[in-house]
Amino acid sequence: MRTAVAIFPGSNCDRDMAVAIKKITGKSPLKLWHKDTEAPNLDLIVIPGGFSFGDYLRCGALAARSPIIKNIKNHVSRGGALLGVCNGFQILIEANILPGSLVRNKKLLFTCRETTLEVQDSIQSPFLSSFNTGDCLNIPVAHNEGNYIANNELLKELENNGRIAFKYKKSSEIETDYNPNGSLNDIAGILSENGRVLGMMPHPERSISSLHGGTDGLKFLTKSIEQIVG
Amino acid sequence: MQKRNLELRDINENEYIAHQESNLDQALGMGLSKDEFELICNKINKIPNQTELGIFSAMFSEHCSYKSSKKWLKTLPTKAKHVIQGPGENAGVIDIGNDQAAVFKIESHNHPSFIEPYQGSATGVGGILRDVFTMGARPIALLNALRFGSINHPLTKHLVSGVVKGIGGYGNCIGIPTVGGETNFNKSYDGNILVNAMAVGLAQKDKIFYSAATGAGNPVIYVGAKTGRDGIHGATMSSAEFTESSSEKRPTVQVGDPFTGKLLLEACLELMQTDVVLSIQDMGAAGLTSSSVEMASKGGLGMHLNLDLVPIREEGMTSYEIMLSESQERMLMILKPGSEEAAKLIFNKWDLDFANIGEVTNTGRLVLDKNGFEACNIPINPLVEDAPEYDRPYEILQNKKIIKSDDFQSNQTLNDILIKMFKSPNIASKKWIWEQYDSSVMGDTILCNGKSDAAIVKIHGTETKKSLGKGIAMTTDCTPRYVKSDPIIGGMQAVCEAARNIAASGAKPLAITNNLNFGNPEKINVMGEIVGSIKGISQAASTFNTPIVSGNVSLYNETNGQGILPTPVIGMVGIIDEVESCLGISAGNNNTLIILGQKQNFTEGWLGCSLYQEIIIDDFDGAPPPIDLRTEKQIIETIMTLNNNKLLTGAHDISDGGLLTATCEMLFENRLGLNVNLPKTLLSSNSKDHLLHSWCFGEDQNRIIISTNESEKVVSLLKENLIDYYILGTTNTSSNLNLNELDTISIKEIYNINKSTIPSLMDTYKS
Numbered sequence: 001m002r003t004a005v006a007i008f009p010g011s012n013c014d015r016d017m018a019v020a021i022k023k024i025t026g027k028s029p030l031k032l033w034h035k036d037t038e039a040p041n042l043d044l045i046v047i048p049g050g051f052s053f054g055d056y057l058r059c060g061a062l063a064a065r066s067p068i069i070k071n072i073k074n075h076v077s078r079g080g081a082l083l084g085v086c087n088g089f090q091i092l093i094e095a096n097i098l099p100g101s102l103v104r105n106k107k108l109l110f111t112c113r114e115t116t117l118e119v120q121d122s123i124q125s126p127f128l129s130s131f132n133t134g135d136c137l138n139i140p141v142a143h144n145e146g147n148y149i150a151n152n153e154l155l156k157e158l159e160n161n162g163r164i165a166f167k168y169k170k171s172s173e174i175e176t177d178y179n180p181n182g183s184l185n186d187i188a189g190i191l192s193e194n195g196r197v198l199g200m201m202p203h204p205e206r207s208i209s210s211l212h213g214g215t216d217g218l219k220f221l222t223k224s225i226e227q228i229v230g
Numbered sequence: 231m232q233k234r235n236l237e238l239r240d241i242n243e244n245e246y247i248a249h250q251e252s253n254l255d256q257a258l259g260m261g262l263s264k265d266e267f268e269l270i271c272n273k274i275n276k277i278p279n280q281t282e283l284g285i286f287s288a289m290f291s292e293h294c295s296y297k298s299s300k301k302w303l304k305t306l307p308t309k310a311k312h313v314i315q316g317p318g319e320n321a322g323v324i325d326i327g328n329d330q331a332a333v334f335k336i337e338s339h340n341h342p343s344f345i346e347p348y349q350g351s352a353t354g355v356g357g358i359l360r361d362v363f364t365m366g367a368r369p370i371a372l373l374n375a376l377r378f379g380s381i382n383h384p385l386t387k388h389l390v391s392g393v394v395k396g397i398g399g400y401g402n403c404i405g406i407p408t409v410g411g412e413t414n415f416n417k418s419y420d421g422n423i424l425v426n427a428m429a430v431g432l433a434q435k436d437k438i439f440y441s442a443a444t445g446a447g448n449p450v451i452y453v454g455a456k457t458g459r460d461g462i463h464g465a466t467m468s469s470a471e472f473t474e475s476s477s478e479k480r481p482t483v484q485v486g487d488p489f490t491g492k493l494l495l496e497a498c499l500e501l502m503q504t505d506v507v508l509s510i511q512d513m514g515a516a517g518l519t520s521s522s523v524e525m526a527s528k529g530g531l532g533m534h535l536n537l538d539l540v541p542i543r544e545e546g547m548t549s550y551e552i553m554l555s556e557s558q559e560r561m562l563m564i565l566k567p568g569s570e571e572a573a574k575l576i577f578n579k580w581d582l583d584f585a586n587i588g589e590v591t592n593t594g595r596l597v598l599d600k601n602g603f604e605a606c607n608i609p610i611n612p613l614v615e616d617a618p619e620y621d622r623p624y625e626i627l628q629n630k631k632i633i634k635s636d637d638f639q640s641n642q643t644l645n646d647i648l649i650k651m652f653k654s655p656n657i658a659s660k661k662w663i664w665e666q667y668d669s670s671v672m673g674d675t676i677l678c679n680g681k682s683d684a685a686i687v688k689i690h691g692t693e694t695k696k697s698l699g700k701g702i703a704m705t706t707d708c709t710p711r712y713v714k715s716d717p718i719i720g721g722m723q724a725v726c727e728a729a730r731n732i733a734a735s736g737a738k739p740l741a742i743t744n745n746l747n748f749g750n751p752e753k754i755n756v757m758g759e760i761v762g763s764i765k766g767i768s769q770a771a772s773t774f775n776t777p778i779v780s781g782n783v784s785l786y787n788e789t790n791g792q793g794i795l796p797t798p799v800i801g802m803v804g805i806i807d808e809v810e811s812c813l814g815i816s817a818g819n820n821n822t823l824i825i826l827g828q829k830q831n832f833t834e835g836w837l838g839c840s841l842y843q844e845i846i847i848d849d850f851d852g853a854p855p856p857i858d859l860r861t862e863k864q865i866i867e868t869i870m871t872l873n874n875n876k877l878l879t880g881a882h883d884i885s886d887g888g889l890l891t892a893t894c895e896m897l898f899e900n901r902l903g904l905n906v907n908l909p910k911t912l913l914s915s916n917s918k919d920h921l922l923h924s925w926c927f928g929e930d931q932n933r934i935i936i937s938t939n940e941s942e943k944v945v946s947l948l949k950e951n952l953i954d955y956y957i958l959g960t961t962n963t964s965s966n967l968n969l970n971e972l973d974t975i976s977i978k979e980i981y982n983i984n985k986s987t988i989p990s991l992m993d994t995y996k997s
Contacts, residue, residue, distance in 0.1 A: 010489050010492055010493075012405025012492065012671060013405070015672070016671070019673060051403040051489060051492070054488065054489025054490075109395075109665075110395075110398050110402055110666045111666070112402075112664075112665055112666070112667060112668045112669055112670065142402070142668040142669075206673055208673070211809060211810060212674075212675055212676050212677075212688075213670060
């Protein structure tokens with residue numbers, strides 16, 4: 001298993017993601033620096049959370065113009081698996097690797113809290129094939145711009161073609177603020193057309209210990225990596 | 231260096247002015263007194279020019295010189311076997327075993343946060359983080375102690391909204407979790423809010439970096455962000471009272487850039503992995519002035535800098551502006567000669583400025599060149615050693631009046647009072663605030679923000695086969711009502727509550743950083759508050775062997791002559807050997823709740839200075855609850871023993887709002903119920919009885935409620951050690967808090983009030 005974490009100035013979940021991956025594979029992932037123009041063949045690249053380039057201009061906009069993005073696009077066209085978490089998801093959208101937009105949370109406040117994700121009926125994807133539709137994962141979010149929006153056409157395309165990976169789930173009937181950011185159709189994560197690129201707002205790497213955050217994130221990452229290795 | 235005299239045609243007009251002799255009026259304008267100006271002229275044997283005067287005024291400001299408090303700060307206990315570095319450096323350092331050290335400090339950003347809440351609080355966070363990583367530590371946690379005015383004051387919501395956004399804005403972006411702290415509201419802060427930020431970091435014990443300059447001829451390196459015109463004379467502004475015109479001081483507030491802060495953090499820590507950094511100091515208050523002067527002074531050396539080499543953000547900055555700018559995210563370092571190029575590569579990688587701006591000298595003087603002319607040449611010693619130290623007159627006022635339960639007249643039931651308690655933003659859940667802070671980044675946060683009495687963060691990489699690892703426990707505490715009524719007891723109580731909170735989270739208290747926030751020290755009773763609380767803090771800190779290793783003083787928190795409640799905030803750090811043994815406040819079902827430190831025959835609670843009193847009379851009065859340090863120490867040791875024997879499921883100290891408030895907080899998470907075991911003498915009372923109220927809401931100290939499912943073992947251990955205890959009852963799933971036949975309280979109802987108080991207050995405010 002060859003994994004890598006792509007690091008931009010301002011990334012701040014790179015260490016957490018590396019710790020999670022090492023816990024699963026026993027090996028630290030390679031670190032890719034945003035200026036790297038060469039990268040070896042890899043099975044999985046993760047773009048971690050953080051505030052790349054301070055979120056200046058627009059979240060992910062500057063990182064999406066970094067030299068490393070060309071490598072990442074090559075990796076995707078080779079059929080490599082790619083996961084973008086939080087700011088990583090924002091970067092994937094700004095780099096046109098995934099469609100739609102992520103805008104300010106509906107309440108205009110940064111929000112850090114637990115969320116429950118429901119696995120959707122999706123296309124074949126190494127990130128989800130170990131889960132059944134309707135499975136739930138408790139994974140925290142921490143973001144200011146996680147409100148996913150798309151035009152009707154795109155939304156239909158995503159909904160009808162199984163490209164929605166996760167939605168925020170109500171844990172009880174009376175719950176009103178189960179969706180932390182007001183995203184369209186409660187979308188928490190989406191897939192590329194071939195299912196090998198996943199962008200998600202929640203942080204699986206923050207849910208890898210029974211003492212804090214639970215272990216659903218670890219389960220998700222472990223199963224993903226197993227499937228990617230095949 | 232030009233030898234001829236400077237003429238106007240040589241440089242721009244503002245720089246020319248900076249070279250001109252100053253006068254008394256200008257000194258007064260910069261916050262110096264007539265005596266201080268004369269002292270300066272005498273010590274340097276000349277009338278200072280404008281730049282030199284600016285440097286003196288910054289170094290002599292209360293903020294930099296501690297001139298009113300120094301005499302008393304020296305009396306604080308600062309030593310213990312586990313102290314590696316006490317006060318006087320960028321942050322305090324303590325030994326936490328395994329060759330590791332905890333590095334921490336608290337610092338205020340009160341004045342700027344009132345003028346510009348977002349930037350003021352953001353740069354408060356940025357500044358305290360730099361203090362910690364300057365010492366070679368990677369920051370692992372942030373806390374903050376906030377005090378706002380009455381929630382109904384027209385500015386309060388604007389300030390709460392801005393301060394919380396600012397703290398989150400910096401901490402979230404730089405990627406350090408904000409895990410704890412406290413937020414309180416009182417009308418005394420209407421015109422002066424308090425924003426105290428605390429940072430805790432981890433370092434290798436043998437890789438601590440200090441600020442004393444070494445070696446004449448060694449290069450002085452400037453790194454980080456460029457210098458702009460922001461925050462000029464911020465230290466002086468922070469050392470004066472507010473008046474109506476204070477909002478005009480907005481330009482003296484610094485602007486934070488957490489992104490550059492993150493780059494600087496990573497670049498400095500990367501450079502510190504090598505062995506080329508001889509000394510390092512962050513540019514905080516008074517910027518390049520205080521960093522260069524303090525480094526030179528501590529090393530007993532001088533410094534010669536060429537200000538033309540300082541990276542600047544704006545054209546035409548004068549020597550005066552460069553020296554007094556408080557632009558953020560900057561550091562000054564002394565490097566081993568010859569290592570500059572390798573060091574520069576690291577800073578280039580992180581896209582940061584790196585400039586060799588001068589050298590260490592053995593002249594003992596601060597010499598500054600600009601445009602080829604000498605802009606400043608003054609001896610270093612008078613800037614630091616001769617900074618005034620005042621023995622200001624003081625009087626410690628101690629309110630000795632005992633408030634009895636009979637003194638109250640009201641017609642309210644326990645349920646009425648509890649509803650009011652949780653409708654008060656002082657007691658209600660602060661979740662609306664905490665959720666705006668990233669508390670889980672770095673992946674090591676075990677307990678935070680209200681889940682326990684103290685936050686617990688795991689020490690990265692200490693996992694063993696046997697344990698998930700060691701952890702650091704952290705809390706900030708102060709009850710200003712108590713300090714106002716009796717500064718000595720109030721000071722003691724702040725330390726006791728902090729130690730109690732650390733112990734109630736399952737950890738061992740180790741050391742303190744303090745933030746002393748007061749009004750105008752030139753007032754005899756305010757000075758009395760300062761002296762009294764330092765006495766109280768000293769006594770308590772000595773008792774627990776938790777020395778003060780760092781801190782900050784913020785005076786002149788007054789507006790139009792009205793001072794704040796005295797607020798000496800205690801930030802305490804402790805250690806937990808196995809994080810899995812940490813304790814939250816929530817009780818499980820069928821747990822027995824036992825109050826440690828409460829006698830069986832206890833019936834009348836202490837209502838003087840209580841929140842109960844505040845709810846009934848909208849004010850506080852009388853003596854605060856007394857403190858027995860010996861008992862407190864015993865209680866703290868007892869809970870540690872109980873927890874080591876794995877007998878506890880949770881713990882929560884009794885503080886603001888008393889016993890019943892604390893009990894509700896333990897029942898909330900699982901919406902449990904409890905049949906409260908009332909003392910026999912209260913069984914015949916009724917729900918409006920003030921004696922019963924005093925038992926329920928009195929704020930008697932030295933008490934912690936524990937929850938256990940091994941009550942027999944706990945009780946026998948308590949008996950064996952002669953510890954006072956009182957069995958409160960056993961939790962059930964009814965969601966009702968029953969006080970015999972006297973009253974039944976719906977925990978679900980109180981829980982919903984607790985949850986919605988602050989959101990409903992804040993949601994009506996749109997920034």
